Amino acid sequence: MARLLSSTVVTEGDRDCRESELNALSALTASGLVEADDLVSLRELRRDLLTEPDTEHYDYLASEYF
Numbered sequence: 001m002a003r004l005l006s007s008t009v010v011t012e013g014d015r016d017c018r019e020s021e022l023n024a025l026s027a028l029t030a031s032g033l034v035e036a037d038d039l040v041s042l043r044e045l046r047r048d049l050l051t052e053p054d055t056e057h058y059d060y061l062a063s064e065y066f
Helices: 002-011 015-029 036-044 052-065
Strands: none
Touching: 002 015, 002 036, 015 052, 036 052
């Protein structure tokens, strides 16, 4: 689930959807079922395209899994 969702985040064109997807990924990590390999595609995400809420979620995920 997390692998598919992280791939979707990278290609998402709608900012609101991207924020929701990043929020969902952050919530999934609390389950303990997400591994670093599941989030590899997030490394392709252009940080300069992120809004402030997106950046907060991204920075959390990056600090925990990259």
